[in-house]
Amino acid sequence: MENVNMDLISNGNAVGEVAARISSMGRLDPGYMRPFIGDDGRTYITTCKGDPKVPSNYVAIPINTNGTLRRDEWKQLDEVLVRFKDYRLGGIEDLRANGLIYNLGNAMGTTVMEWHDVSDVNLVPELTMDAVTRAKGDRPVYKYHYMPIPILHVDYEINARELATSRNMGNPLDTTLAERAVRRINERLEDMLFTNTGFSYGEKDSSNQNSIYSYVNHPDRNLLDLGTSWTDSGVTTKEIVDQVISWKQEGINNRFFGPWQFYIPTAYETKMDEDYVGSTPDTAPNTTLRDRLMKIAGIKGFKVIDTLAADTILMVQLTPDVVRLVNGMGLTNIEWGVEGNFITKFKVLTIQVPQIRSDAEGRCGVFHINIGGK
Numbered sequence: 001m002e003n004v005n006m007d008l009i010s011n012g013n014a015v016g017e018v019a020a021r022i023s024s025m026g027r028l029d030p031g032y033m034r035p036f037i038g039d040d041g042r043t044y045i046t047t048c049k050g051d052p053k054v055p056s057n058y059v060a061i062p063i064n065t066n067g068t069l070r071r072d073e074w075k076q077l078d079e080v081l082v083r084f085k086d087y088r089l090g091g092i093e094d095l096r097a098n099g100l101i102y103n104l105g106n107a108m109g110t111t112v113m114e115w116h117d118v119s120d121v122n123l124v125p126e127l128t129m130d131a132v133t134r135a136k137g138d139r140p141v142y143k144y145h146y147m148p149i150p151i152l153h154v155d156y157e158i159n160a161r162e163l164a165t166s167r168n169m170g171n172p173l174d175t176t177l178a179e180r181a182v183r184r185i186n187e188r189l190e191d192m193l194f195t196n197t198g199f200s201y202g203e204k205d206s207s208n209q210n211s212i213y214s215y216v217n218h219p220d221r222n223l224l225d226l227g228t229s230w231t232d233s234g235v236t237t238k239e240i241v242d243q244v245i246s247w248k249q250e251g252i253n254n255r256f257f258g259p260w261q262f263y264i265p266t267a268y269e270t271k272m273d274e275d276y277v278g279s280t281p282d283t284a285p286n287t288t289l290r291d292r293l294m295k296i297a298g299i300k301g302f303k304v305i306d307t308l309a310a311d312t313i314l315m316v317q318l319t320p321d322v323v324r325l326v327n328g329m330g331l332t333n334i335e336w337g338v339e340g341n342f343i344t345k346f347k348v349l350t351i352q353v354p355q356i357r358s359d360a361e362g363r364c365g366v367f368h369i370n371i372g373g374k
Helices: 015-025 071-083 090-097 160-168 176-194 237-253 266-272 291-294
Strands: 002-009 013-015 045-050 058-062 101-103 111-117 142-148 152-161 223-227 260-264 300-304 312-317 323-338 342-358 366-370
Touching: 002 176, 071 176, 071 323, 090 176, 090 260, 090 300, 090 323, 090 342, 101 176, 142 291, 152 160, 176 323, 176 342, 223 237, 237 291, 237 312, 237 366, 260 266, 266 291, 266 300, 291 300
Parallel strands: 101 323, 223 366, 260 300
Antiparallel strands: 002 013, 002 152, 045 058, 111 142, 152 342, 260 312, 312 366, 323 342
C-alpha cells in the first residue's frame, strides 16, 4: 500500500522532501515540475502569462533539460486525477456540494492560516421618535487561531525501460499507480474528518493552535449519549426518530439551527431501510425509517461512513462557521528524474485540509454521539 505523506513549511523550516524542494525553489509552480517532450524532441514546460483563468495565457517554453513524458502521456495521468477525484469522499464532498470552501490565494506561500473567532455583541436597539438618544454600544471580542496548511502527497515512479517498452508496443501509459495514489489521498482526506488521527505541527498552546482536528476529536465538539445501539433488537424505529428529534433540540439549545447532515457507521445502513412503525396503526405504508427521518425539518441526509467507529453518529451543521474545506491546490501530478533520469519519480499532491470551527465562547455545531457520550 502506498504511504500518504504530509509535508509542511513553517517559520522557514521544511519538513519532508516536497517541502524541502519548495523551500529551495522559493515557490512551486506545477508547470515547472511537469516538463514534456514536444513533437520536435525538445523539452518544454507550460507557464501562465497573465490571468490563469484565461486559457490563451498558457504558453509552452523550451527548457534545457531532459523530459520524460510526452504531452499526451501527461494528459493520461491527469485524466486519472479527474476520474477518481471524488472516490470515497463522503464528508469532503458534502463540504464541496454545499459551497463550504475557503480558497487560499497563494497556497504555497500560506504555510499557516490565521483566522478569528468573534464573540456575540450586546447591541440593544433603541425605540425613539427622533433617533437622537444614543443607543448602547459594544465591541466584539476576537480570538486568534492558527492552523498548519500541509501538503498531502503520494509517491510512485515510472522506470525508463518500462516506459520505452510501452511506447515501442504502442500501448497507452499504465496509470494504475496514479489511480492508487489518488485513492490513498482521498482516503486520507476522509480520515482527517472522521477518525481520531489529528495532525499537529510544533507545540500546541492553550488555544489548541497548530492542529488540524476532525469531527470526532475537536475539543469544542458536543458529546451526546447514544444510549443503546441502533442495531439492538429492542430499539424501535419510533424510538430512533424521537432520539434524532431530541438531538436536533440539543443543537437549537446551543444556538445551532441546521441544516443538519448525519453520518452513521456501516452497521446502521440496513437499519435505515427497516419499515417505520409509529405510535398509531395508521402509519403510512411502505415508509422506511430513512423516509421518516428525512421528514424532520432541517435534516439534509444520512450518509454511511465506513471509517466511523461502531455505534458512533455525527450530527453536523453544514455552515461555514462550523466546518469548511481549506483549498489551496487540487490534485496535481509532478515529476523529477533520479538515477541519471533512468527512474522518474512522480508525486500526486494536493493542498486541502478540513477545518472544524467554533465561536469565541467555544460553541461548536458538531455533535458527536456514541454510547456513554465519551
